[in-house]
Amino acid sequence: MAREHIQVLRKMLQSDRGVILPGAPNAxxxxxxxxxxxxxVYLTGAGLTNTLLGLPDLGFLDxxxxxxxxxxxxxxxxLPLVVDADxxxxxxxxxxxxxxxLERAGASAVQLEDQCAPKRCGHFxxxxxxxxxxxxxxxKAAVDSRREDVVVIARTDACAVEGFEAAIERAGRYIDAGADMTFVEAPNSLEELKEIPKRLRAPQLLNIVxxxxxxxxxxxxxxxxxxxFVLYANAALQGMLLGMRTALRTxxxxxxxxxxxxxxxxxxxxQRLVGKEEFDEMARSYAHLSIT
Known part of the structure; x- marks a missing residue:
């Protein structure tokens, strides 16, 4: 499998700011x-748990x-694909x-977090x-194990548990360990939001829930x-829920x-969104061939 998507993501981290990263719970x-x-695009663990299992984001995925x-x-x-690996x-x-x-499966980035298992949604x-x-x-294990230079994103949930300063300290240590990007989850104020990119030298992801x-x-x-990156992990899912309820209520x-x-x-x-015409064209291209 071609790995250009990883290099595209790395270039984005070097030069781009404010990139909207929508979450997708499925293909x-x-x-x-x-x-x-x-x-x-971002494969959301919470969204996958909700849609695949019909359960809350409480560590049920494997x-x-x-x-x-x-x-x-x-x-x-x-597209570059960021995968939430809990x-x-x-x-x-x-x-x-x-x-x-996940690298073999096609991830461009793997996101890891510092919660105890079973983890919980970052806003629980x-x-x-x-x-x-x-x-x-x-x-360090993530960095040492990658074969295709997949991006390693380290998330800390320390804001809610140990406080903002502890979260900054943890994120700094994760950068020292080799994380390419950090993700300080659930800051509570605009002042904290402003401080995070100033105090951490790696690219930063902000999660808008x-x-x-x-x-x-x-x-x-x-x-x-x-x-x-500005992550909207489950905006699509919440829109899907409203759409399903509206259609079925009607x-x-x-x-x-x-x-x-x-x-x-x-x-x-x-049919357009799932690429049916491409398969129709493929079927037509093979229709004249006979099997002998």
């Missing part, structure tokens, strides 16, 4: 992200499920295996952290503050639904 959502012209969905997304989009599914040895598996209460030394070892603990700021403000109330209703996409649009 169809990733196609929509690409179709709308975004520069990169590596095989994340790997399968990484492969599915890589099979249909060429805690790496274990200790440093497990992290080594996780990074190699009750999070617990592993000691910083253990996370440093996991970051709709309904979460972090202040909502626009893309230009994030660019001015110095953030490389069906329940009217007893009928067709394409003239404004609450649904057309049949033709659905």
């Amino acid at each position: 169809l959502a990733a196609r929509v992200v690409a179709d709308l012209g975004f520069s990169a 590596l095989s499920q994340v790997t399968e969905h990484t492969m599915a997304i890589r099979g249909v989009v060429d 805690t790496g599914f274990g200790n440093a040895l497990n992290v080594s295996h996780t990074v190699r598996a 209460d009750g999070k617990e952290l592993i000691v910083a030394d253990e996370m440093v070892s996991k970051i 709709l309904g979460g603990k972090t202040p909502i700021v626009d893309r230009k403000s994030c660019e001015d503050m110095g953030y490389s 069906l329940r109330e009217k007893g009928v639904l067709d394409e003239r209703d404004s609450c649904i996409a057309s049949f033709a649009e659905r």
Whole structure:
């Protein structure tokens, strides 16, 4: 598999600021992200847990499920793909295996976090952290294990557990361990948002959670503050939920639904997004061949 997507991502980290990074819980959502012209896509662990299992983001995913969905997304989009790998599914040895598996599956970046297992959504209460030394070892294992220079993103959830200063200290140590980018989760104020890129020398990712603990700021403000990526991990998922509820409520109330209703996409649009015409062309190209 060609690895240009990794180098494209690395160039973005070197030169770009304020890049919107939409989350996709599955390959169809990733196609929509690409179709709308975004520069990169994020496989969201919370969104995958919600859509695949119908469960909250409380550490229910395993590596095989994340790997399968990484492969599915890589099979249909060429964009740089950032993969949420939660805690790496274990200790440093497990992290080594996780990074190699996701790299082979087509990840451009692997994101790891410093919570204890089972992890929790970064905007839930009750999070617990592993000691910083253990996370440093996991970051080093990730860096040492990669074969294709996949980007390593280190997330710390220390703001909610140990405070902002501890989060900055942890992120700095993760950079020293070799992380290419850090992600300080759930800062609570605009002042903290401004401080993070100033005090950490690696590229930074800001996670905007709709309904979460972090202040909502626009893309230009994030660019001015110095953030490389602005993550909207589950905006698409929350939009999907509203769309499904609207369409199905209309069906329940009217007893009928067709394409003239404004609450649904057309049949033709659905086929376009999944690339049906490409397969039709392929079928036509082989139709004249006979098997002997």
